[in-house]
Amino acid sequence: MIRLVLHTFISLLVTLTVSFSAYASSESREAPAIIDYQSIHHPVVAEKGMVVSQQYIASRVGRDILRKGGNAVDAAVATSLALAVVLPRAGNLGGGGFMLVHLAETGETVAIDYREMAPAKAHRNLFLNADGSVNPIKARFSHLSAGVPGTVAGMELALKQYGTMEWKDVIQPAIDLAENGFEVTWDLSNNLERRSSRMLNEATRKAFYKKDGSTYQAGEIFKQPDLAWSLKQLQKHGSKAFYKGEIAKRIAADMDKHGGLITMEDLANYKPVVRKPLIGDYRGHQIVTMPPSSSGGVHLIQMLNILEHFPLKDMGSNSANSIHVMTESMKRAYADRSKHLGDTDFYDVPIEWLTSKEYASKLAKTIKLDKVTPSSAIEAGTKPKYESPDTTHFSVVDQWGNAVSNTYTLNFSYGSGIVAAGTGILLNNEMDDFSAKPGTPNAYGLIGGEANAIEAHKRPLSSMTPTMVFKDGKVKLVTGSPGGSRIITTVLQMVVNVIDHEMNVAEATHTARFHHQWLPDRLFVEPAINHDTRELLKAKGYELYDSSTMGSTQSIQVEDYIYGSADPRRPNAEAAGY
Incomplete structure (x- = not known):
């Protein structure tokens, strides 16, 4: 892979050769004024396609899909699934989010809402104590805090309606990363160490910590066999595995065991919305x-x-x-x-x-x-x-001008900190995004009203x-x-x-x-x-x-070339293009 280095000349003429992801020198057509090459802040430059995400491995997974001829949606779905493995605090299968898809051929842009939904048994007093006060532990760190996940359904819908590749192919890189492992970064090791006090669920300890309870160190290989099993189920059966099949059975059983609300029926009834x-x-x-x-x-x-x-x-x-x-x-x-x-x-x-x-x-x-x-x-x-x-965001632009802007989340870092036993899948704590008690702030200090009160099958405000x-x-x-x-x-x-x-x-x-x-x-x-x-x-x-x-913006600007910038506020983010 060639790193490009952008050279600035006194004459203000900029020369560049576009390749995988940064700068080199070669003659180029004149760039528009909006791209200020005299700035000390240089974007990454690509000619055909770009993926920018918070984790470099996931960015490269998406970039490679683009190189193989996939479109922006194919790359977005592959990136999303890879983030569920390599950025477990925010990338997810057990959460939800929102995707914008721009289709260059028709000029249409669509919005896919795959936000989590409240289970059928949810009600407005779900997180209130007997005295009417809000119980933050129930709202944020219990099985009750999980909404019905939407990520798997949302990604499958996006791929079927707007992608060009097969589900089994875009999910394979995520399977490889979960099964064979990837090198732990300092950021992941440090983050798991800092969050260990609330990652106490037995299945969570099994998924993210060593057998002796210690944290994986930077440079060590981290494998997730239970998550690999779930991904293989998805590869073979599609979203049915998650909402009606073996994964659904394990999620529902874990909920039943620990007093959660999500049932097989809740999972089967989930639908993303365009x-x-x-x-x-x-x-x-x-x-x-x-x-x-x-x-x-x-x-x-x-x-x-x-x-x-x-x-x-x-x-x-x-x-x-x-x-x-x-x-x-x-x-x-x-x-x-x-x-x-x-x-x-x-x-x-x-x-x-x-x-x-x-x-x-x-x-x-x-x-x-x-x-x-x-x-x-x-x-x-x-x-x-x-x-x-x-939460985490990624952006994608392909060689045809299609684009994807996707933000998805588990809510807190690692969601509720609870892994559904036997799945390797972290559960969200999105129920805290409802107004547990109208007029009372949520974990982010946001005040909500009746419009965002808890109701069965409702999507919490985001x-x-x-x-x-x-x-x-x-x-x-x-x-x-x-x-x-x-x-x-x-x-x-x-x-x-x-x-x-x-x-x-x-x-x-x-x-x-x-x-x-x-x-x-x-x-x-x-x-x-x-x-x-x-x-x-x-x-x-x-x-x-x-x-x-x-914040951690992962952004792409399109002018004569494709310009990407990964936010330096979070380590390991990368703009990967070709």
């Missing part, structure tokens, strides 16, 4: 993103609509004024999220109103440039009567925001991120960095981030936000809190 994506317009670009049961797309468009009223480019990236107006838009959007967002199959979410230019204009007029609006003074809007931390940006009908940016409540604001900053500040995808990725979610009334900032900016923000009235790094 939805129309949400489409917004921002400064001449089309923003295509996820509809509910994700809240991400609604509020991404809402915030961008507000920000159109402010000259962000003139304000400058991460200036005190640009951070201020973006933060004020965040607070207003998250206030609306708390009241209006839920599963549209159960609740009439006022999407058109929330994403309208008219409503955004009203909100923009409430933002003052010289001072903060306290969260206590911000309430969720009232729709007029006459109008109706661990912040996942897989997104694509188009210009003149062509894909320009594919992005998304993990980060719990910070996902939406992370994706917002990627879009603003590329469109308003004309950054290349690597510079947009590397730029320091900030976050506000209405409640608590705190502005979280990454360490790289400079001192002078912090002082100006404090003078406006902000209460600043230093934060560890936010």
Whole structure:
């Protein structure tokens, strides 16, 4: 494999030869102005296809599928299944998520909702103690915390409807990794060590730790025989193995043994949904993103609509004024999220109103440039009567212009920390994403209302925001991120960095981030936000809190070539192209 090195010449002419994944020198046609090669932030460059994910092995699995002639969906499914092996804290078979698929031939973009669903026996008081308080252990670290998983069904649907390869072929790399093992990274070893205190389930200890209970060390080979068995069942029988067959039997038996709610009937009744994506317009670009049961797309468009009223480019990236107006838009959007967002199959979410230019204009007029609006003074809007931390993201673009933006999760790192006995499959704890008690914060501090109360067969609200940006009908940016409540604001900053500040995808990725979610009334900032900016923000009235790094965007920008950037905030991420 050839590593490409991008050379910058005094004449500002850039020469490059495109091969597997980085830079070399050779004559090239002139690049568009948006790709700033004079920046110290260089993207990875490819000519035909690119996969960017949080784990380099999975990125290369997807890249190899593209090399064999597979399309973006084939590569996405293979990457997803590989991540379930090599990134167990977020990649998964026992979770769920959202996928955007753009089909270049027809120009159509579809949204696949394979979010988990509440079991039939779930009810609104599921996690309440006798005194009415929320029991966080039940909601987050028990068999009760698992929703019916959607990942396997979602990936099979995507492949059958939009892929070109056979299921048995795209799942084979994951089988090989689980059965033969892969080299443990320092990150995986350290992460399993830090999480060991809540990975106490017998099947979990068997799956992720040595027989003596110790942690696998960096450089050692890690094999997952039970997960390999499950993957082979899926290879032979497809999703039926997971929802009606031998895997289903083992999941249901484990639930029954430990007081969980998921039954064989719950698994058999699970269905992913193909939805129309949400489409917004921002400064001449089309923003295509996820509809509910994700809240991400609604509020991404809402915030961008507000920000159109402010000259962000003139304000400058991460200036005190640009951070201020973006933060004020965040607070207003998250206030609306708390009241209006839920599963549209159960609740009439006022999407058109929330994403309208008219409503955004009203909100923009409430933002003052010289001072903060306290969260206590911000309430969720009232729709007029006459109008109706661990997740992971990957992005894919193929040689035909098809694209996939996929975000999926177990909710917490390693989900509930519980492996269903005999399967090697970690169970999600997505039931905590419901409002266990309307008005009470969840694990991410997010306030929910009646719209997101627990109900049987309902999908919990999510912040996942897989997104694509188009210009003149062509894909320009594919992005998304993990980060719990910070996902939406992370994706917002990627879009603003590329469109308003004309950054290349690597510079947009590397730029320091900030976050506000209405409640608590705190502005979280990454360490790289400079001192002078912090002082100006404090003078406006902000209460600043230093934060560890936010998000992990895995993004692709398409211009004359394909440009990828893996987020350096997480180790082992890679943009793999050819």
